[in-house]
Amino acid sequence: MTADHYFTADPDAPLRRGEIEFTVAGRDYRLAVASGVFSAGRLDPGTAVLLRKAGLPDGRAEGAFLDLGCGYGPIACVLASEAPQVTVYAVDVNSRARDLAAENAERLGLGERVLVRAPDEVPADVTFAEIWSNPPTHVGKAELHALLERWLPRLAPGGTAWLVINRNLGGDSLHTWLVGLGWTVERMASQKGFRVLRVSGKSAD
Numbered sequence: 670m671t672a673d674h675y676f677t678a679d680p681d682a683p684l685r686r687g688e689i690e691f692t693v694a695g696r697d698y699r700l701a702v703a704s705g706v707f708s709a710g711r712l713d714p715g716t717a718v719l720l721r722k723a724g725l726p727d728g729r730a731e732g733a734f735l736d737l738g739c740g741y742g743p744i745a746c747v748l749a750s751e752a753p754q755v756t757v758y759a760v761d762v763n764s765r766a767r768d769l770a771a772e773n774a775e776r777l778g779l780g781e782r783v784l785v786r787a788p789d790e791v792p793a794d795v796t797f798a799e800i801w802s803n804p805p806t807h808v809g810k811a812e813l814h815a816l817l818e819r820w821l822p823r824l825a826p827g828g829t830a831w832l833v834i835n836r837n838l839g840g841d842s843l844h845t846w847l848v849g850l851g852w853t854v855e856r857m858a859s860q861k862g863f864r865v866l867r868v869s870g871k872s873a874d
């Protein structure tokens with residue numbers, strides 16, 4: 670499977686479906702994937718590092734979470750499985766990715782708590798206890814920055830964002846840029862060339 674134009678709104682790659690399996694925190698997942706969607710051949714290594722190294726929520730977590738750039742939904746499905754009281758907004762511009770994310774959540778019995786939406790469909794008054802993202806880097810730096818400037822301010826007070834970025838695709842400069850905007854950023858892990866960043870409230874708050 671290719672990743673052709675996975676970040677476009679309507680992939681024109683012919684639909685070839687498949688399934689991938691992975692294990693996170695002792696739980697096994699089998700998710701539907703398809704051509705035209707990011708990393709349809711295997712759980713993306715960056716996403717794997719994020720899910721292994723970031724602080725997964727537990728049964729006490731509450732509120733709304735955001736999976737920003739959800740793809741076929743691996744992060745949203747893990748978060749909703751680990752935290753049964755949480756509602757996860759799974760947001761992507763790619764309609765095929767959204768269809769797969771919704772299908773995967775449904776298959777796991779998470780359909781009522783994984784709300785798959787296009788970016789403009791998220792209600793304006795929702796704030797997020799946590800934002801999780803393996804953000805798109807192929808869209809270019811300006812668009813990546815615009816994406817984070819749009820969504821990070823929607824963290825609820827005391828909220829946390831967990832980001833994974835490939836060091837070779839600007840992980841360290843993104844860290845510096847976020848600090849420059851006033852966010853508190855900690856590099857929580859560095860593995861296989863991926864940086865896991867924990868972003869929290871602006872220091873001026």
Ligand SMILES: C[S@@+](CC[C@H](N)C(=O)[O-])C[C@H]1O[C@@H](n2cnc3c(N)ncnc32)[C@H](O)[C@@H]1O
Binds near residue numbers: 676708808
């Ligand atoms: C690196 S992929 C991660 C996908 C998935 N979370 C995973 O771990 O496999 C980034 C995703 O962001 C989506 N994306 C690109 N631009 C976006 C935007 N402006 N808003 C929301 N999602 C976007 C892409 O379609 C892609 O699915």
